[in-house]
Amino acid sequence: MPKLTVEGYAPVDVPDGRRLVLAMEQDAGVDVLHACGGGARCTTCRVEFISGEPEQITEAELERLTQRNLTGVRLSCQIRCDQDMTLRAVSRLEGSGRADPGSTPTDDINPPPIWVDR
Ligand code: FES
Numbered sequence: 001m002p003k004l005t006v007e008g009y010a011p012v013d014v015p016d017g018r019r020l021v022l023a024m025e026q027d028a029g030v031d032v033l034h035a036c037g038g039g040a041r042c043t044t045c046r047v048e049f050i051s052g053e054p055e056q057i058t059e060a061e062l063e064r065l066t067q068r069n070l071t072g073v074r075l076s077c078q079i080r081c082d083q084d085m086t087l088r089a090v091s092r093l094e095g096s097g098r099a100d101p102g103s104t105p106t107d108d109i110n111p112p113p114i115w116v117d118r
Contacts, residue, residue, distance in 0.1 A: 038105025
């Protein structure tokens with residue numbers, strides 16, 4: 001089982017392949033935002049990797065990050081936990097002014113992932 005470490009939170013073991021945004025919220029107890037429900041549209045689920053950043057990226061994530069000119073972050077809704085990962089939760093409900101984190105993402109990555117190398 002991959003180990004997920006979010007800075008400031010206790011490390012947790014998560015099922016292999018678990019969607020990162022769900023592992024953060026439901027396993028590590030992080031109040032990560034996911035305003036669009038995990039559809040690679042809002043970028044509120046973004047995280048900063050310290051180690052274990054995946055080499056592959058979904059086309060949807062790449063398009064959104066490029067469109068928004070975002071560098072140094074990844075979209076946790078577009079990542080599977082398939083190796084140990086250490087990261088910072090840089091977009092959380094606390095301090096966001098939002099009423100809630102957004103609708104809960106499904107277990108599977110959506111849109112259906114098309115993987116490309118970074
Ligand atoms: S881009 Fe909206 S939840 Fe990930």
